[in-house]
Amino acid sequence: MIWLAVVGFASGIISGMGIGGGTILIPALVMLTDMNQQALQGINLIYFIPTAVIALITHMKAGNVEKSVVKPIIMYGIIGAVAGSVIAVGMNSEILRKIFAVFLVFMGISEVRKK
Amino acid sequence: MADKSKNSRKTILIGIITGFANGLFGSGGGTVVVPCMEKYLGIDAHKSHATAIAVILPLSVLSAIIYFFKSDIPWLETAVVSAGGVAGGFVGAKLLNRISGRWLHIIFGAAMLAAAVRMFL
Numbered sequence: 386m387i388w389l390a391v392v393g394f395a396s397g398i399i400s401g402m403g404i405g406g407g408t409i410l411i412p413a414l415v416m417l418t419d420m421n422q423q424a425l426q427g428i429n430l431i432y433f434i435p436t437a438v439i440a441l442i443t444h445m446k447a448g449n450v451e452k453s454v455v456k457p458i459i460m461y462g463i464i465g466a467v468a469g470s471v472i473a474v475g476m477n478s479e480i481l482r483k484i485f486a487v488f489l490v491f492m493g494i495s496e497v498r499k500k
Numbered sequence: 501m502a503d504k505s506k507n508s509r510k511t512i513l514i515g516i517i518t519g520f521a522n523g524l525f526g527s528g529g530g531t532v533v534v535p536c537m538e539k540y541l542g543i544d545a546h547k548s549h550a551t552a553i554a555v556i557l558p559l560s561v562l563s564a565i566i567y568f569f570k571s572d573i574p575w576l577e578t579a580v581v582s583a584g585g586v587a588g589g590f591v592g593a594k595l596l597n598r599i600s601g602r603w604l605h606i607i608f609g610a611a612m613l614a615a616a617v618r619m620f621l
Contacts, residue, residue, distance in 0.1 A: 465515065
């Protein structure tokens with residue numbers, strides 16, 4: 386339980402910096418618990434909400450949010466979010482976990498190669 | 501923002517892909533939307549990171565509702581992890597303005613690759 390709080394804290398720092406802390410939180414929880422992939426992803430989604438609210442307030446005060454693109458990305462993002470979530474909750478947990486790992490590799494490579 | 505219609509088509513695609521990835525993986529929306537905003541919408545690294553949170557927050561709420569009704573989420577563990585996350589989120593947002601864009605990418609990229617390797621083991 387203490388480790389869960391520590392892992393939450395470390396991932397919170399990354400989330401606060403604007404990148405999905407779930408890319409760290411979910412694999413960490415895979416190692417620490419025996420929950421299925423959907424439960425871990427569900428934890429991450431809920432966990433992100435209070436963290437993001439606090440981070441967002443800080444960022445808005447600092448004037449870091451580019452407001453012009455927020456609304457259209459959210460609008461079309463809703464379509465994607467419903468589709469992605471429905472597919473995920475209906476999928477075999479082990480398969481979802483492997484796909485998640487592949488997704489992480491691509492995301493990691495694209496980050497490292499950036500200037 | 502030279503070509504508005506081109507930007508809006510890009511924005512639609514970015515929105516759909518970001519929402520889909522964030523829903524399918526329960527995370528990673530920020531990982532998708534940050535580089536997209538930098539590369540295709542010309543928003544700088546610091547602003548992209550902050551803007552990503554504003555975008556991903558409502559999408560995560562929506563996905564969480566779908567997960568809530570369709571899978572078993574352990575509430576005690578969720579609460580403990582979230583409490584740690586709130587504290588960390590505050591620290592992270594403070595750190596963002598002190599670290600250069602280049603270092604952010606290297607740190608996050610390395611962490612993601614390490615995590616992916618561990619998940620295959």
